[in-house]
Amino acid sequence: MEPMDIDALATTTTRLLRPYRVVLADIEGTTTDIAFVHNELFPYARAHLPAYVRQHANDPAVQAILRDLHTQSLADAQAAKQPNPSPIYVDFAPVTSPSDLDSVIAHLQWLMRHDVKRGPLKSLQGLVWAAAYASRAVQGHIYPDVVPALLAWRHLDVPVYIYSSGSVPAQKLLFGHSTYGDLQPYFSGYFDTAVGAKVAPQSYAAIFNRLNADFAQKNFVPLAPSDILFLSDNGAELVAARRIGIQAVLVVRENNPVVTEDAKREFLNVAAFGELFAPHVFNVLDKQRPNKPMDAVEPGLTSAAAVAAEKQETETPFLTKRQRKALAREQEQKQQEQKQQAKMQPEQTKQQLEQAKQQQRPQTPKQQTPKQQQQPKQQPKQQPQPQPQPQPQPQQKKQQPQQQQQQQQQQAPAAPETDAPKQGKRRSQRVKQMTDDAAASMATDATPSSALAAEDVPIKAELTTPAAALAATKPAAAPAAAPAATAEPATPAPAPATAAPAPNATPVPAAAAKPAPAAKAAPKPAEATPKQPPKPKPAAATPRATPAKRKREQQPGTPADSGKGSGAPGRSTPMATRSKRAKVNE
Numbered sequence: 001m002e003p004m005d006i007d008a009l010a011t012t013t014t015r016l017l018r019p020y021r022v023v024l025a026d027i028e029g030t031t032t033d034i035a036f037v038h039n040e041l042f043p044y045a046r047a048h049l050p051a052y053v054r055q056h057a058n059d060p061a062v063q064a065i066l067r068d069l070h071t072q073s074l075a076d077a078q079a080a081k082q083p084n085p086s087p088i089y090v091d092f093a094p095v096t097s098p099s100d101l102d103s104v105i106a107h108l109q110w111l112m113r114h115d116v117k118r119g120p121l122k123s124l125q126g127l128v129w130a131a132a133y134a135s136r137a138v139q140g141h142i143y144p145d146v147v148p149a150l151l152a153w154r155h156l157d158v159p160v161y162i163y164s165s166g167s168v169p170a171q172k173l174l175f176g177h178s179t180y181g182d183l184q185p186y187f188s189g190y191f192d193t194a195v196g197a198k199v200a201p202q203s204y205a206a207i208f209n210r211l212n213a214d215f216a217q218k219n220f221v222p223l224a225p226s227d228i229l230f231l232s233d234n235g236a237e238l239v240a241a242r243r244i245g246i247q248a249v250l251v252v253r254e255n256n257p258v259v260t261e262d263a264k265r266e267f268l269n270v271a272a273f274g275e276l277f278a279p280h281v282f283n284v285l286d287k288q289r290p291n292k293p294m295d296a297v298e299p300g301l302t303s304a305a306a307v308a309a310e311k312q313e314t315e316t317p318f319l320t321k322r323q324r325k326a327l328a329r330e331q332e333q334k335q336q337e338q339k340q341q342a343k344m345q346p347e348q349t350k351q352q353l354e355q356a357k358q359q360q361r362p363q364t365p366k367q368q369t370p371k372q373q374q375q376p377k378q379q380p381k382q383q384p385q386p387q388p389q390p391q392p393q394p395q396q397k398k399q400q401p402q403q404q405q406q407q408q409q410q411q412a413p414a415a416p417e418t419d420a421p422k423q424g425k426r427r428s429q430r431v432k433q434m435t436d437d438a439a440a441s442m443a444t445d446a447t448p449s450s451a452l453a454a455e456d457v458p459i460k461a462e463l464t465t466p467a468a469a470l471a472a473t474k475p476a477a478a479p480a481a482a483p484a485a486t487a488e489p490a491t492p493a494p495a496p497a498t499a500a501p502a503p504n505a506t507p508v509p510a511a512a513a514k515p516a517p518a519a520k521a522a523p524k525p526a527e528a529t530p531k532q533p534p535k536p537k538p539a540a541a542t543p544r545a546t547p548a549k550r551k552r553e554q555q556p557g558t559p560a561d562s563g564k565g566s567g568a569p570g571r572s573t574p575m576a577t578r579s580k581r582a583k584v585n586e
């Protein structure tokens with residue numbers, strides 16, 4: 001057994017996650033082995049894409065892609081002429097016209113050789129891979145630890161989104177035809193570089209705004225940036241995400257490119273998703289801001305009892321849901337009785353006084369009907385609104401919204417979902433809290449590294465506040481750079497066709513560990529699947545490093561840069577090596 005690296009452990013354990021409510025994950029090197037992408041998907045595309053383009057050149061969809069490719073290629077050529085051209089761009093010939101198929105295909109081949117992640121190429125690859133997946137020539141590789149994590153997140157009501165350079169249709173194909181069956185139901189939406197480059201903070205701001213628009217539509221409590229957990233193998237992407245306050249975790253897989261020590265120090269890093277559920281890291285749920293409609297109340301439970309039931313879920317994970325509800329009702333009943341008793345005393349006194357008065361007066365019809373006597377119970381509608389709170393001190397700030405929310409829910413009578421004005425009032429109060437929270441979190445979540453924090457301000461300005469997101473109830477209200485990405489509602493998912501193996505490493509939390517019924521018969525991971533074509537043998541000297549080294553990025557600073565900048569902190573592959581390798585490949 002290898003001796004434990006105490007320093008590494010200390011680095012990891014001191015960078016714990018704070019509660020998050022949404023997961024956003026990269027694919028290549030994160031959910032999926034780079035070797036699969038580079039040894040199976042890319043070779044298939046290189047072999048079939050030229051014929052596909054010729055065959056479908058007159059399809060309107062393909063024509064639109066080729067027009068984009070033309071525009072993009074001209075912009076790249078322009079950028080390459082700039083004083084510090086990226087070495088990778090100096091040897092390419094731009095597409096002369098979208099209809100000149102020879103030039104189009106030569107350019108596509110050049111992009112693929114250099115793994116330049118350009119949107120139009122990615123769209124074409126997605127179209128070509130459809131046939132590969134349909135014929136089962138390929139199956140999407142998923143790391144074995146990903147599936148139990150998906151199950152856990154679903155159990156915890158944490159929606160999972162994907163952000164990859166691969167086109168949205170290509171992402172859906174990969175997860176839809178995975179070695180674990182159709183995993184699409186476990187994802188709430190997909191983003192590709194239509195939202196922007198993966199190394200650009202603005203892209204993460206756009207995603208944040210999109211997610212909040214989705215959340216607003218579902219009447220969910222709005223998100224703060226730090227409610228999002230982004231998982232990627234690429235330091236530059238993590239830096240970009242963290243610039244807007246998103247929590248970022250570095251995923252270090254066996255075949256991934258070498259990650260700089262800086263990046264490792266800068267981010268919590270995990271070798272498998274299971275580590276995110278390790279007891280020392282796992283503190284995922286913020287029970288006061290659950291991903292549920294804000295005013296959703298279990299049938300038969302009042303708001304207060306629903307809150308109590310939720311609380312019990314944390315405190316008594318060993319109870320079944322039904323037991324918890326029963327317990328909550330019981331507690332609620334007790335509380336009601338206590339309240340009743342408390343009310344009874346003044347009421348009795350009042351009655352006695354009344355009787356005494358009436359004895360002094362001539363007999364008149366009773367002024368108080370039983371119904372009138374109950375009136376105080378029906379009064380909550382007229383209860384005064386909570387007074388504006390004094391500005392909380394930083395330490396109080398975290399607790400206060402929770403307390404307020406609990407207070408509001410306890411004050412509120414069991415409100416039917418149609419009780420719009422009351423809901424609106426409560427919602428706007430919570431939205432205000434969320435807006436404050438988001439602002440505070442944007443201020444506090446900025447990365448501690450001075451190098452990374454320098455340009456925070458302009459990015460923040462682009463974030464839609466949760467309140468504004470709530471106001472945008474239609475997707476049309478999303479930012480102009482609306483992605484091709486979908487953000488579908490999380491559908492109740494069937495268990496994956498084949499089931500999840502035990503996570504590689506760390507335990508899933510008690511609440512999350514409940515295995516899905518189908519999760520017992522674990523299939524073999526992709527590596528062991530005989531259907532997959534044999535992998536090309538990597539160079540003998542660096543067997544592991546080959547696919548990783550090939551995972552190239554687009555150059556930062558180029559137009560519509562959609563790749564992972566190699567010059568960024570997360571990468572240590574020098575450009576010279578890359579350009580040399582490109583030549584070797586040729």
Ligand SMILES: CSCCC(=O)C(=O)COP(=O)(O)O
Pocket residue numbers: 026027028029037041117122163164165166167170171174198
């Ligand atoms: C989902 S399609 C296959 C992956 C792909 O084409 C790609 O470029 C992966 O990029 P990522 O951003 O997921 O690293």
